[in-house]
Amino acid sequence: MSHLVRAAVTAPSLHNSQPWFFTGDATGIDLFADATRRIPLADPVGRELVISCGAALFNIRLAMRHLGFRPVVRPCPSPWNRAHLARIEWGPYEEPGHLEEAMHRATRDRHTHRGPFLAAPLRPQLADEMREQAHAEGAGLQSVETGRPCTRIADLVRAAEDVQRADPARRAELRRRSQEYNGARLDGVPLASCSYHPDCVSLAGRDFVGLTSALPAPPAFWPSRTGLVAVLTTGRDTRLDWLAAGQALQRVLLYATVNGVAVALHTQPLELPRLRAEVRAALLFGQFPQVILRFGHAEPGVPTPRRAVADVLRP
Numbered sequence: 001m002s003h004l005v006r007a008a009v010t011a012p013s014l015h016n017s018q019p020w021f022f023t024g025d026a027t028g029i030d031l032f033a034d035a036t037r038r039i040p041l042a043d044p045v046g047r048e049l050v051i052s053c054g055a056a057l058f059n060i061r062l063a064m065r066h067l068g069f070r071p072v073v074r075p076c077p078s079p080w081n082r083a084h085l086a087r088i089e090w091g092p093y094e095e096p097g098h099l100e101e102a103m104h105r106a107t108r109d110r111h112t113h114r115g116p117f118l119a120a121p122l123r124p125q126l127a128d129e130m131r132e133q134a135h136a137e138g139a140g141l142q143s144v145e146t147g148r149p150c151t152r153i154a155d156l157v158r159a160a161e162d163v164q165r166a167d168p169a170r171r172a173e174l175r176r177r178s179q180e181y182n183g184a185r186l187d188g189v190p191l192a193s194c195s196y197h198p199d200c201v202s203l204a205g206r207d208f209v210g211l212t213s214a215l216p217a218p219p220a221f222w223p224s225r226t227g228l229v230a231v232l233t234t235g236r237d238t239r240l241d242w243l244a245a246g247q248a249l250q251r252v253l254l255y256a257t258v259n260g261v262a263v264a265l266h267t268q269p270l271e272l273p274r275l276r277a278e279v280r281a282a283l284l285f286g287q288f289p290q291v292i293l294r295f296g297h298a299e300p301g302v303p304t305p306r307r308a309v310a311d312v313l314r315p
Contacts, residue, residue, distance in 0.1 A: 004029050004088075005309045007063035010107045011250055012265070013052035014039055015177035016304050018187050020053050021312045028072075028089030031057055035083060037187075041173050042164075042271050047242050051290060053085050054246015055253075058137075059107055060088050062254075065096045066104040075243055085243060099258070106257040111303060113262040114205055115196030116225035117296025126259060126295070127228060133255045134232060139248035140287055144229040152282050153229060153292065154202045160268035160275050161204040165212060178208040179305075186305045193302040202226040203266050203294060227264070227296030231279070233287035245290040252293075262298035267291055 001024045008031070013019055019037035023030045031053060038049045057073070064071040070091035078084040096104075127143045134141035144150045164170045179188045189208050197218035198205035203226060232249055234241040256263050269275035270289055279289045 001029060001313065002309050003067070004060050004063045005313050007059040007066075007104070007107055008056040009306045009309070009312060010110070011052065011055035011059050011246075012110075012112055012253065013055070014043060014048040014267070015174070016187050016189050017049075017052070017177065018307055018312070019049045020056050021314055023314050028087060029060060030084060031060065031086040031088065033083045033085055039173060039177070041167075041170050042267075047290075048267060048271075050085065050239055050242035051246040051249060054243040054248075055250035056246075057086050057088070057243065058247040058250040058254075061247075062100060062104045062107065064088070064090065065094075065100045068093050068095060070094045075240055082239070099255075102258045103251075103254040106254045110253055110257040111262075111301030112193070113264045113294075113296075113298050113301055114193055114198075115264075116201050116222045117227040117262065117294070117298050119225060120297045122228055122261065122295060122297070123259070126256075126261065127230070129259075130230070130252050130255055130295070133251045134248045137248035137251055138234075138244045139290070140233040140235075141248075141252060142231045142233060142283055142287070144231065149282065150202070150226075150229050153231070153279065154204075154226075156269040156275050156279055156282075157203045157266050157292065160272055161198075161207075163272060164268060165207060171207075171210070174206060174208055175210065186307045186311075188305075190302055190304055193304070201294075203229065203264075203292070204268070205264070205266070206268070225296070227294040230293050230295065231283060231289050232291040232293065233283060233289055235287060237288040241288070242290065249291055256295060260297065261295050262301060264294040264296075265291060266294065 017037045019034045061071045072089045072091040074087040077087045131141045177188050194208050198207045200218040202223045
């Protein structure tokens with residue numbers, strides 16, 4: 001059981017909030033959303049919380065595959081308990097594949113990137129390969145073309161950041177999720193990962209440390225180092241879709257890590273209903289946007305802290 005939980009908690013989550021806990025028995029493990037760790041202003045309906053838990057669910061599946069078993073997943077198995085997001089049981093034995101093993105190893109190495117990427121280009125085939133990884137989990141991954149489409153997404157991210165930076169309550173919520181005042185905590189965003197000005201590339205980043213209040217314009221601006229922009233999408237927008245989006249997100253992130261590619265996440269416009277609708281209007285086929293991503297090459301990232309297994313595994 002501890003092996004599964006150790007893998008699960010390496011999943012990404014909004015502001016590294018780690019909004020999950022687990023129970024289990026000899027036949028499997030149960031994944032629950034921890035509503036006390038929801039970020040209320042950024043995530044009022046818990047969409048990003050469920051996506052985060054979906055990423056943890058994918059890691060549990062990988063950990064079972066690493067041990068040679070095929071996981072049997074029942075999503076949202078308790079209609080009377082919305083927090084119960086999945087039951088994962090041990091299925092029949094099946095030797096793991098090479099990619100599954102590589103992804104399992106990558107759970108320990110994956111870190112969320114912030115700031116510019118290196119100038120080295122991505123492999124031309126990588127976008128199609130990552131799209132296939134998302135499709136395998138029932139989601140889409142739409143690459144955003146350079147030029148007007150990318151400028152439109154960048155403008156929407158910028159508009160969301162302007163709203164959030166102008167709101168004292170939202171600024172305070174964001175600062176509480178940094179490790180500025182308590183570096184010993186086992187959640188939140190390390191200050192060492194915020195070394196660049198949040199506006200130094202085309203898609204504005206979160207200002208965890210309030211840098212833009214003292215330095216409104218970045219010392220340097222590198223639009224060419226923004227990287228490949230893509231949007232993770234689902235056909236509908238239900239709790240089950242959010243859970244699937246989280247699994248697709250983690251599958252894409254780990255595939256990128258295996259291929260030496262770093263990923264930055266931008267969800268700011270998706271946290272404001274009007275701007276999320278505008279992002280959706282910019283996509284093909286009326287898909288629902290769940291996460292905006294940037295892909296590129298980067299130096300090794302800063303590890304983010306994780307709570308101990310004993311803190312999240314309950315009797």
